[in-house]
Amino acid sequence: MKEIFDKRHPVTSFFLLVTGFVFLLMLITTGINFDRVKTLFQFGAMYGPIIRLFPEQLWRLFSAIFVHIGWEHFIVNMLSLYFLGGQVEEIFGSKQFLFLYLLSGMMGNLFVFAFTPKVLAAGASTSLYGLFAAIIVLRYATRSPYIQQLGQSYLTLFVINIIGSVLIPGISLAGHIGGAVGGAFLAVVFPVRSERRIYSFGQRLGATVLFIALAVFLFYKGMSYV
Numbered sequence: 754m755k756e757i758f759d760k761r762h763p764v765t766s767f768f769l770l771v772t773g774f775v776f777l778l779m780l781i782t783t784g785i786n787f788d789r790v791k792t793l794f795q796f797g798a799m800y801g802p803i804i805r806l807f808p809e810q811l812w813r814l815f816s817a818i819f820v821h822i823g824w825e826h827f828i829v830n831m832l833s834l835y836f837l838g839g840q841v842e843e844i845f846g847s848k849q850f851l852f853l854y855l856l857s858g859m860m861g862n863l864f865v866f867a868f869t870p871k872v873l874a875a876g877a878s879t880s881l882y883g884l885f886a887a888i889i890v891l892r893y894a895t896r897s898p899y900i901q902q903l904g905q906s907y908l909t910l911f912v913i914n915i916i917g918s919v920l921i922p923g924i925s926l927a928g929h930i931g932g933a934v935g936g937a938f939l940a941v942v943f944p945v946r947s948e949r950r951i952y953s954f955g956q957r958l959g960a961t962v963l964f965i966a967l968a969v970f971l972f973y974k975g976m977s978y979v
Contacts, residue, residue, distance in 0.1 A: 762842045762847075765839050772877060775796060775820060801870040801872070815859055817874060818858035821877070830881065838884065854880045854884065860879070861931035861932030874925045886911070886934070886936035887939060888903055891904060892908070942964065
């Protein structure tokens, strides 16, 4: 990383800096306890039971994206964001990449809320899986050889990582699948720089409605858990 803030990819740089700042703050304030459940909760990890008790804590759907559980979790996700984020930000543009990243992460955490209602979860991987899925979806609609090739590479990595999510204990499969589902819908919603008419208005509207409907359904499913 030659620059702390890469002007070519400002949103990716911003997310890297914010996530790094949160991790540093966890280290400074708690020392060796930075990866304990209490610390993760205090810094905004996703935790369904507290949202069911206090719905105003829905902000955890977003804050959990920036919280990481240990050094390995943090380093792997930040390296992934550095390389993956730059590529996806170039394709979608910075403004749309901002929403793609945050909303994919939100959808991933809604899946956690609805399908693993007692689990404490955190990490950028909900958003990262959304980025993977967005480019994979574009692969089947674009005329760009670059995006087609990138989508094929991402598909391979996606499958490998999903298998890892199933086999490795402690990884949130629900969060990863949810992030991917969110990213797949958002790939249709947000136009890419090179092909703004890759999907019709009707397709974009339909994907937007389905995304919102799924988010509302998952929220009510999570809230109704007893």
